[in-house]
Amino acid sequence: MTAVYKRILLKVSGEALAGSKGTGLDNETLKVIGQTIRKLVEMNVQVAVVVGGGNFWRGRSSEGMDRVTADHMGMLATTMNALALSDALEQAGAVTRVLSAIEMRQIAETYIRKRAIRHLEKGRVVIFACGTGNPFFSTDTAAALRASEIEADIIFKATMVDGVYNKDPKKHADAVKYSRVSHDEVLQLSLGVMDATAAALCRDNKVAIAVFDMSDPENIIRMAEGEELGTIVI
Numbered sequence: 001m002t003a004v005y006k007r008i009l010l011k012v013s014g015e016a017l018a019g020s021k022g023t024g025l026d027n028e029t030l031k032v033i034g035q036t037i038r039k040l041v042e043m044n045v046q047v048a049v050v051v052g053g054g055n056f057w058r059g060r061s062s063e064g065m066d067r068v069t070a071d072h073m074g075m076l077a078t079t080m081n082a083l084a085l086s087d088a089l090e091q092a093g094a095v096t097r098v099l100s101a102i103e104m105r106q107i108a109e110t111y112i113r114k115r116a117i118r119h120l121e122k123g124r125v126v127i128f129a130c131g132t133g134n135p136f137f138s139t140d141t142a143a144a145l146r147a148s149e150i151e152a153d154i155i156f157k158a159t160m161v162d163g164v165y166n167k168d169p170k171k172h173a174d175a176v177k178y179s180r181v182s183h184d185e186v187l188q189l190s191l192g193v194m195d196a197t198a199a200a201l202c203r204d205n206k207v208a209i210a211v212f213d214m215s216d217p218e219n220i221i222r223m224a225e226g227e228e229l230g231t232i233v234i
Contacts, residue, residue: 034088053077071135101133158214
């Protein structure tokens, strides 16, 4: 197996770690994802991961709560997911480092860009926790920011949909799937690949995005090998 990318940032939603349970963590799902990411490392791909926290906490649904407080709780949720994923990867034989945007010295390293890059160069899987460390910014924006900072070749956005469509394929039978689309089109047509802040950050820093179906984790390997399964945003 030969990868076409040297450094990948994988964005994984919290819901993906919950498997069929929908909430919390599914051990079998974590195990499979950990083994899949380890295969990427064996292909000499440098892998960084940004995890969401929606399987534990969704700040947008916290009606009546202060938004900043809700977002801080979401950051803690991403930390739980980062630690769980780190454990799954270590059990699969990979070496990991969890880097947090908020200082938590007892459980994670504090994020420093050069440290993150050094870990990647040494073949360690770097897992970014706590998003950007700031409220009002999504983990998609964190993925766009970290990918730009570490100069990743591409963002792998693992979703529950097999690509980008002109409208919701679950609601519209005539929805058309894009094989390739530009950053400008994503923003102008509101295609929902990422939120507008994240999409604009990727456009401005020329970071490509691959959107594909995560229901089969092996798709991560196929995408790394250059197989066109989902949608490429360039």
